[in-house]
Amino acid sequence: MENVTAQPSEPAPHRIVLPRTIRAVERALTPEQNAKFAAELKDVNAGGLAQVVERWWRSALLNKAPGARDRIAAVKAGTARTLPMESVVPELRGR
């Protein structure tokens, strides 16, 4: 039998894995974002902690998603390649 090696399959580029932990979020944020994240963590009441972590976890997800930040910048610059939503979601036509 030939040697067979199994390579782990690469996740689809739009599938993102990021634990909802402070450490994982910190690692995925930019230094500027981390400074704001740290400040909010220090000032938030205990009951609001999950909300702060959730908000920055989502920002961290965008940092990890390939090309996501570039697409956001392109939209703001008016250079993004876009389509009318109705052309992709016919259910929205005429609504």
Next chain:
Amino acid sequence: MSYGLVITEEASAVLVQMDDVTHELYVLEMLELQKDPHSKGVLDSSEGAFATYTLALGPLGMIAYVVNDAMATVTVTDVLWLG
């Protein structure tokens, strides 16, 4: 005021592969975003007339979108799957 809905080519490529249940959720969210795009998502950043949000789509999906208040448009930039 109703906002115009736009989607990036990259996001549309993911959108067309969406399962029926999540697609239905997506349509409902788009109808809400047309009316008031600032009320649904979680704010990521804002700069002048632009505000970037993320919005959960079911338990494993998330979309990112940019609101342009000057042009009254909502641009979905990404459709992400989590986990």
